[in-house]
Every structure is written in structure tokens, then in C-alpha cells.
Amino acid sequence: MPKNHAKTYTCPICHQEKPAREVLHGDLVHGGVLELIQNTHPGWSAQDLICLSCLNRLRAEYVGTVLAAERGELSRLEAEVVKSLKDQEMISQNINEEFESGNTFRMSVETSMPQPR
Numbered sequence: 001m002p003k004n005h006a007k008t009y010t011c012p013i014c015h016q017e018k019p020a021r022e023v024l025h026g027d028l029v030h031g032g033v034l035e036l037i038q039n040t041h042p043g044w045s046a047q048d049l050i051c052l053s054c055l056n057r058l059r060a061e062y063v064g065t066v067l068a069a070e071r072g073e074l075s076r077l078e079a080e081v082v083k084s085l086k087d088q089e090m091i092s093q094n095i096n097e098e099f100e101s102g103n104t105f106r107m108s109v110e111t112s113m114p115q116p117r
């Protein structure tokens with residue numbers, strides 16, 4: 001029994017005894033971090049607990065894995081760049097459509113082209 005009255009839990013990952021405020025229920029863990037925990041600790045399930053220090057460690061590990069593997073997770077900056085590229089694409093598409101419908105412009109371009117003979 002622990003000397004203090006606070007209930008403690010044994011983290012199934014680091015096997016250390018942790019006070020209740022330092023453990024989370026596994027079903028609060030989501031996404032890639034959850035997958036990483038399940039891959040690295042096959043006995044662990046979302047029904048189990050995880051302590052905060054394990055969660056933080058594994059979360060950092062997950063982020064590192066993602067960056068190393070370049071899984072296409074974009075940083076906010078990269079996402080902004082992609083978005084602005086898409087916006088430019090839309091603008092140039094609009095311009096093309098205007099050219100398409102503006103026959104006068106296209107005809108003047110075609111008539112000014114040297115004619116093959």
C-alpha cells in the first residue's frame with residue numbers, strides 16, 4: 001500500500017506507480033499516437049491506462065516518426081503555401097475561362113500569328 005492516501009496506478013508501459021492525476025485512460029488517446037502505442041506495446045489496449053510521461057514521450061516519438069517518414073503531414077506553413085498555390089491555380093483558371101469566352105482576344109492573337117504557307 002502506498003503511504004499516502006491518494007490512489008495510485010501502475011502504468012502498464014513504464015511499470016511505474018503513478019498518482020491518479022498523472023494517468024490517463026487509454027481511450028483518451030487517439031490517432032497516430034494510439035497506433036504507435038499499440039505497435040510498440042502490443043499488450044496495451046485502449047482499455048488500459050497510460051501515464052502522462054509515457055504519453056508525452058510517445059507523442060514526441062510519434063511526431064519524430066512522422067517527420068522522418070515524411071508521411072505528408074504538412075506543417076502549418078507548408079499547408080499555407082499549398083493553399084496559396086491552389087488559390088493561384090484557381091485564379092489562372094478563371095483567366096483562361098475569360099480568354100475562352102472572350103473570342104475577340106483569341107482571334108486577334110490568332111490573326112497576328114504568322115500563317116504557315
Ligand SMILES: [Zn+2]
Nearest residue numbers: 011014051054
Ligand atoms: Zn508510464
